Amino acid sequence: MPRRFHAVLIVAWTAWSLLGVVHAQAVRLRPSPTPIYSGREGVALAEPQGVACRDSTVVIADTGNARLVGFAIEGGALRPVSVWPTGQITMPLHVEIGSGGEFWVLDGRRLQIGRFSADGEFVGFLELGDGDRSVVPRSFRVDPKGDLYVLDARASRVLVVTPEGDERRKIASPPELLFASDLALGPQGTVYVVDSVGHRVYSASKGDKVLAPLSDDLSEDLDFATSIAVDERGNLFLGDQNGGGIVVLGRDGSFRGRQSRYGWKPGMLRYPTGLCVDRGVLFVADRGNNRVQMFEVAE
Amino acid sequence: VKRRRLLRFVGLAAWVSAALAGLAVAADNPFRLKPGAAGKLCLDCHADVEAVMALPHVHTPVESGACADCHDPHASSHGKLLAESPERICLECHDDITADGLVSSHDLVLAGNCATCHDPHGSENPSNLIRAGNDLCRECHAELAASVASAKFGHPPARDDCLSCHDPHGSTTARSLLRQLEPDLCVDCHDATGGQFRSRHLGYPVEAGRCTSCHDPHGSDQGSILWANVHRPVGNRMCDQCHGAADSQTALETKREGLDLCRGCHSELVNQTFNAGHVHWPVVDKKGCLNCHAPHASAENGLLTQPMKPLCEGCHRDIAIRAERSVAKHEPVEAGECTSCHDPHAGSSPLLLASSNTIELCGNCHDWRQHTAHPLGEDAVDTRNPNLFVDCVSCHRTHGSPHDHLASFDVKADLCVDCHETFRR
Numbered sequence: 001m002p003r004r005f006h007a008v009l010i011v012a013w014t015a016w017s018l019l020g021v022v023h024a025q026a027v028r029l030r031p032s033p034t035p036i037y038s039g040r041e042g043v044a045l046a047e048p049q050g051v052a053c054r055d056s057t058v059v060i061a062d063t064g065n066a067r068l069v070g071f072a073i074e075g076g077a078l079r080p081v082s083v084w085p086t087g088q089i090t091m092p093l094h095v096e097i098g099s100g101g102e103f104w105v106l107d108g109r110r111l112q113i114g115r116f117s118a119d120g121e122f123v124g125f126l127e128l129g130d131g132d133r134s135v136v137p138r139s140f141r142v143d144p145k146g147d148l149y150v151l152d153a154r155a156s157r158v159l160v161v162t163p164e165g166d167e168r169r170k171i172a173s174p175p176e177l178l179f180a181s182d183l184a185l186g187p188q189g190t191v192y193v194v195d196s197v198g199h200r201v202y203s204a205s206k207g208d209k210v211l212a213p214l215s216d217d218l219s220e221d222l223d224f225a226t227s228i229a230v231d232e233r234g235n236l237f238l239g240d241q242n243g244g245g246i247v248v249l250g251r252d253g254s255f256r257g258r259q260s261r262y263g264w265k266p267g268m269l270r271y272p273t274g275l276c277v278d279r280g281v282l283f284v285a286d287r288g289n290n291r292v293q294m295f296e297v298a299e
Numbered sequence: 300v301k302r303r304r305l306l307r308f309v310g311l312a313a314w315v316s317a318a319l320a321g322l323a324v325a326a327d328n329p330f331r332l333k334p335g336a337a338g339k340l341c342l343d344c345h346a347d348v349e350a351v352m353a354l355p356h357v358h359t360p361v362e363s364g365a366c367a368d369c370h371d372p373h374a375s376s377h378g379k380l381l382a383e384s385p386e387r388i389c390l391e392c393h394d395d396i397t398a399d400g401l402v403s404s405h406d407l408v409l410a411g412n413c414a415t416c417h418d419p420h421g422s423e424n425p426s427n428l429i430r431a432g433n434d435l436c437r438e439c440h441a442e443l444a445a446s447v448a449s450a451k452f453g454h455p456p457a458r459d460d461c462l463s464c465h466d467p468h469g470s471t472t473a474r475s476l477l478r479q480l481e482p483d484l485c486v487d488c489h490d491a492t493g494g495q496f497r498s499r500h501l502g503y504p505v506e507a508g509r510c511t512s513c514h515d516p517h518g519s520d521q522g523s524i525l526w527a528n529v530h531r532p533v534g535n536r537m538c539d540q541c542h543g544a545a546d547s548q549t550a551l552e553t554k555r556e557g558l559d560l561c562r563g564c565h566s567e568l569v570n571q572t573f574n575a576g577h578v579h580w581p582v583v584d585k586k587g588c589l590n591c592h593a594p595h596a597s598a599e600n601g602l603l604t605q606p607m608k609p610l611c612e613g614c615h616r617d618i619a620i621r622a623e624r625s626v627a628k629h630e631p632v633e634a635g636e637c638t639s640c641h642d643p644h645a646g647s648s649p650l651l652l653a654s655s656n657t658i659e660l661c662g663n664c665h666d667w668r669q670h671t672a673h674p675l676g677e678d679a680v681d682t683r684n685p686n687l688f689v690d691c692v693s694c695h696r697t698h699g700s701p702h703d704h705l706a707s708f709d710v711k712a713d714l715c716v717d718c719h720e721t722f723r724r
Contacts, residue, residue: 037686044686047649063649091576109576111583132559136583153580154557179580179614197614223617242617262707264683264693264717271649287649290686 026257027235027248029282029295031267036060036292039069040080044290050094050106051285051292053278059103060285060292061092061274068095068103068120073281078294084120094139094274098163099146111136113150115163127165128152135159139182149191151183158183158191158204158211171204173211181226182275186234186251194228194238201228201236201253215253222247222258229275229282231297237282239272246272246284246295264289330367341366348420357421368392369419386411389419396468403476404469415439416467436461443517450518456488457517464516485510499523502545503538513595526596532564533595540564541594557587568644575645581614582644591643608635611643618698625699631664632698639664640697661691682718693718 038044039062046064053059058071058078066089070082084103086092091108098104101118104126111133115123128150129135138153147168150159156177160169171191173180178197185191189206192214199219202211218225223243230236234251244262246269249255260269270288277283282295332340341364342349351357360368369388370380381388389411390397396408407415416435417427424431430438437444447457456463464484465476473480479487482505490496491506510516513533515526525533532540541560543549553560562569572578581590588594591610592602603610612619612635622632631639640660641651648655658675661667667675679689687693694714695705708714716723 046686049649108578109573111573111578133583138580153584155585181580197616219616223621224615264681264687273649289684291684 026299027259028257028298029246029248029259030298031260032294032296033266035266035286035289035294036071036078037290038080039071039083041083043083045069045292046290047287048274048285048290048292049287050092050274051276051283052095052097052103053276053281053283054097055278057097057101058278058283058292059095059097061095061105063092063108063287064290066090066092068092068105068116070120073279082120084116086114086116087122089114089122096140096142096148098142099144104140104142104148106137106140113137113140113148126161126163128159128161138180141183141185143185143189149183149185151180151193153180156180158193170209171211172209173202174213176213177202177211182228184228184230184236186230187232192228192230192236194225196224196226196241199225201238201249203253213253215249215255218247218255221255227273227275227285229277231277231280231282233299235297237275237277239269239275239284241271241273244269244272244288246275246282259295266293269293330372337364337367339364341372351421354421354423356423356425356427358419358427361420384411385414389413398469398471400471401469402472403474405467405476408468433459433461436467447517450515450524451520452522452524453518454516454524481509481511482506485516501536501538503542503550504545505551508551512593515598521596526593526598528598528600528602529596530594530602557585557589558582559587561588572645575642576647577649577651578645579643579651606635607637611635611637621696621699623699624701625705626701626703627699627705629697629699629705657690657692665691667691682720 036045039060043065045060045062048060048069049063050061051058052061056073058073060069060071062069066086068084068086070080070084071078072081073079086105086107089105089107089110092105093108094106096104102123103116103118103120105114105116106112107114110125113126113128115126117123126148128137134154135150135152136154138151140148140150142148146163148161148163150161152159156173158171158173159167160171161167173193176198177193177195177200179195180193180202181196183191183193186203191204191211193202193211194200195202199217199222200213201215201218203214204211218238222238222240222245224241225238225247226241227239228236235256236249236251236253238247238249240247240258244260246259247255248257248259260267262268262270264270268289269284269286271286272284273287274285275282277297280297282297284293284295286293348361351361360366366372367382369382371382372380375381377384383391393413397404407413413419416429418429419427422428428435433444447453461467464478466478467476470476470478472478473484477484482491486506513526513529514524515521516524518524519526521527521529532538538545540563541553543552543554555563558569572582582588584590591604593604594602597603599606618632622629631637637643640653642653643651646652646655652660654660658667673689675689675691677688681687681689681693694707696707697705700706702708702714703710706714708717
């Protein structure tokens with residue numbers, strides 16, 4: 001009996017160790033040799049700052065051209081589908097695809113989030129707070145249920161609101177969080193926030209009222225991260241805007257590698273500002289290179 | 300039997316105490332000097348120390364001839380045969396100087412450079428200081444001392460004795476080695492209940508505020524020792540432009556928060572900021588303008604809370620590190636003149652550049668037509684990326700680079716062939 005018990009223990013320990021080794025493996029990003037340089041009508045992207053991806057649809061916030069550029073993923077390849085001018089949103093900084101296929105766009109000039117139908121028709125602006133810039137969206141994400149998670153630069157907090165703007169939840173940030181730039185939603189509903197100045201990732205699980213530090217100080221590994229995305233496995237991707245690279249963290253915030261580097265050629269980055277990940281592909285709004293790049297996530 | 304046991308016990312106790320006493324003597328006299336030899340023995344050779352002994356202030360071990368408290372008479376790994384490193388030797392006795400819980404501490408103390416201020420043997424001055432009073436502080440803080448001396452409106456304690464306000468070792472209560480927090484430190488001398496004090500401050504309860512938000516404690520050329528740059532409403536004694544009435548419960552609170560308050564007067568700048576498209580995000584947070592600007596007065600132009608270089612580097616430390624490591628130096632970056640290229644409030648380009656065209660921007664200082672014959676501009680497509688044309692940043696990194704000429708790559712091996720790949724060897 002004790003021998004059998006020992007054997008079970010050894011097998012369990014070995015399996016656990018192997019799992020740990022697998023878990024600690026570095027994540028590799030394989031760049032696509034053909035970045036996205038333009039949309040359907042062939043006009044070059046200009047300083048794109050945001051990219052959204054969901055259910056085989058990719059939408060780029062083509063900031064310099066004040067428009068959204070749409071693609072469909074078919075058989076692993078991108079097919080340009082449409083280009084939508086953003087009309088009264090003259091500085092589209094960030095775009096998200098809603099659960100019903102609609103688009104949500106952050107305007108850098110009005111500092112408001114606008115809603116577009118799946119056909120690209122402008123629907124209206126999301127009313128947040130009591131008006132007069134009491135809430136200043138820095139970034140936002142849409143969860144599968146359609147609720148918006150808004151990173152409020154005014155009060156350094158995350159507001160969870162319905163598509164109508166009704167507040168569902170507030171997540172405060174601790175005083176040591178110096179400057180929150182972007183947020184991401186994990187598969188379990190965890191909210192991740194990147195602190196550009198403090199070089200740290202903070203997180204809040206469902207029900208948490210305050211963000212808590214997840215990662216160590218990452219200042220040795222990144223310069224100034226302004227974007228964050230999380231994949232279905234829980235890997236976190238940080239876009240290092242000033243350093244030109246992507247830092248990968250495990251779901252526990254552990255460092256799992258730095259990929260890409262500052263440069264002009266495909267696979268290299270200059271001032272990456274927006275990230276999204278869908279079905280094992282990381283899309284990066286490579287602002288300084290006027291393009292969007294794709295990286296296959298391989299473990 | 301009992302008596303024998305008692306004798307044994309007394310004997311043992313005597314032996315133990317003798318041994319302990321011996322150890323104590325050994326600790327006191329580790330070199331087993333003959334009685335009376337301590338100190339005197341050293342002076343046989345080091346006669347110059349005898350002159351020190353005649354000084355009004357002599358370090359206690361020197362006075363008692365305990366030279367071996369600090370020096371090893373035989374050999375040492377440290378200079379001057381010190382028994383410990385120069386940075387540690389004083390702490391052997393004065394370990395309370397670097398007490399835990401200091402809010403601010405003097406760099407010299409932290410580094411253990413005690414001898415910068417104190418003579419370890421003796422001195423004409425109390426505390427064995429190598430110079431008396433403010434003369435000692437002036438040795439390092441020459442620029443500040445000069446401004447204290449030349450200020451049109453002086454602050455007597457700053458002129459007379461730095462130690463009136465500062466603790467030279469460290470402070471457990473306040474920043475800048477201050478002996479107390481503001482305003483307690485100030486109201487020790489300035490009676491805040493006095494009629495003149497109250498009328499000078501228009502009846503506002505400033506004794507609950509921070510005096511140095513308006514006043515330069517080291518003296519100033521401005522009346523009332525205000526900082527060199529004064530916010531106009533403060534200069535015009537119009538506190539109620541931003542604050543509630545002096546007799547209200549909220550007299551020291553502002554009427555509005557952040558940018559909303561400043562917009563009242565600076566509406567043009569605020570409108571420009573929001574129309575630019577890319578806002579500098581700290582402008583729109585709760586603190587707003589006060590992230591960078593002082594609301595009352597400042598030593599810096601533009602009412603900046605500190606010189607521009609440390610102010611910007613407070614958040615953009617990565618840029619500072621790149622510049623520090625850079626082989627070549629970009630003059631505006633070195634000088635901390637960030638606004639030479641960037642608009643600190645907002646810009647039409649994501650990097651808040653004063654011009655989104657870098658050829659135009661760099662051309663403000665550099666005559667690029669003479670600098671290079673390389674094709675530049677919209678007709679010169681970058682071979683690495685069809686969506687870019689060749690401009691200054693195609694080859695240079697403006698804040699710093701590990702290569703000569705602020706080049707993005709090694710100038711001889713990689714820079715040109717990054718585009719002109721057919722010439723790569």
